[in-house]
Amino acid sequence: MTNVDGCERISEQAYELNGDAPGELAAQCDGNGVSFVHISTDYIFDGTERKPYTESAEPNPIQVYGKSKLAGEQAVAEKLTDPLVARLSFVWGIHRGTGDLTGFPAWVCRQLRSGDAVPLFTDQWVTPTRAGQAAETLLDLIEQDATGCFHVACSACISPYEFGELIAESVNADQDLLSEGSMEDVNRDATRPAYSCLDVEHVESTLGRSQPTVREDVEAVREAFR
Ligand SMILES: NC(=O)c1ccc[n+]([C@@H]2O[C@H](COP(=O)([O-])OP(=O)(O)OC[C@H]3O[C@@H](n4cnc5c(N)ncnc54)[C@H](OP(=O)(O)O)[C@@H]3O)[C@@H](O)[C@H]2O)c1
Numbered sequence: 001m002t003n004v005d006g007c008e009r010i011s012e013q014a015y016e017l018n019g020d021a022p023g024e025l026a027a028q029c030d031g032n033g034v035s036f037v038h039i040s041t042d043y044i045f046d047g048t049e050r051k052p053y054t055e056s057a058e059p060n061p062i063q064v065y066g067k068s069k070l071a072g073e074q075a076v077a078e079k080l081t082d083p084l085v086a087r088l089s090f091v092w093g094i095h096r097g098t099g100d101l102t103g104f105p106a107w108v109c110r111q112l113r114s115g116d117a118v119p120l121f122t123d124q125w126v127t128p129t130r131a132g133q134a135a136e137t138l139l140d141l142i143e144q145d146a147t148g149c150f151h152v153a154c155s156a157c158i159s160p161y162e163f164g165e166l167i168a169e170s171v172n173a174d175q176d177l178l179s180e181g182s183m184e185d186v187n188r189d190a191t192r193p194a195y196s197c198l199d200v201e202h203v204e205s206t207l208g209r210s211q212p213t214v215r216e217d218v219e220a221v222r223e224a225f226r
Pocket residue numbers: 039040041042043069087088089090091092095097
C-alpha cells in the first residue's frame with residue numbers, strides 16, 4: 001500500500017532541495033561575485049518526442065523529480081539576469097576519489113563480472129552524459145562567459161541496451177549475458193520519460209567543437225573499464 005504521508009514528505013523535500021535551494025545558492029553566489037551554474041536534467045521533458053529535445057522545447061515533467069528540477073531552473077532565473085543552466089542526461093563517470101566507475105556502466109560491469117544476466121531496456125532512449133566531460137564543458141562555457149541554457153551530453157541517442165552492448169564489448173564480457181527488457185517489466189514508484197535524448201547542437205556551436213559519441217566517452221576513461 002502506498003504510504004501517502006511518506007510520499008508527500010519526499011515530495012516536499014524534493015522541492016526544497018531541487019526547487020528552492022538553487023535560487024538561494026544563485027543569489028548568494030551573485031552577491032559574492034562567484035560564478036554559478038545550475039545543473040538540471042532531461043527529466044524536465046515528458047518523453048513523448050522522438051527527436052532530440054532542443055533547449056527551446058517545452059518542458060512538461062511527468063514526475064516529482066522532474067517537476068522539482070524545473071522549479072529549480074525557474075528559481076535560478078528569478079534570482080539571476082543571465083543564468084547559466086546545463087541539462088544533463090543519464091549521468092555516469094569516474095569517482096574522483098576512488099577512480100571507480102559510477103552510474104549505469106558500474107552496475108552493468110558488476111553484473112557482467114559476476115556472470116549475472118543483465119536485463120536492459122530497449123524501449124528507453126537517452127543521451128548519456130559523462131560527468132568528467134560535462135565538467136570540462138561547463139568550465140569552457142564559463143571561460144567564454146556563456147549564459148543561457150545548454151544541453152550537455154554525448155551526441156548519441158541510444159537505449160540502455162545499446163549502451164550495455166558497448167560496455168560489454170569494452171570489458172570483453174560475454175554479450176549473451178545481456179537480455180532485452182522493457183520499461184514496462186519494472187514496477188517503479190516514479191514514471192520515467194521513455195525518450196529524453198538531448199540535442200547538443202547549441203553547446204557544440206557555442207564552443208566550436210563536437211560533443212563526443214558515447215564510444216568516445218567510454219574510450220576517454222578506458223582504464224576504469226578494465
Ligand atoms: N544521475 C543522472 O542520471 C542525472 C541526469 C540528469 C541530471 N542530473 C543532475 O546531476 C546532478 C548530480 O546528480 P547525480 O545523480 O550524479 O548525484 P549523485 O549520484 O548523488 O552524485 C553526486 C556527486 O557529487 C558529489 N558530492 C556531493 N556533495 C558534494 C560536496 N559537498 N562536495 C563535493 N562533491 C560532492 C558526490 O560525491 P560522493 O560520491 O563522494 O558522495 C557524488 O559524486 C543533480 O543536479 C541531478 O539533478 C543527474
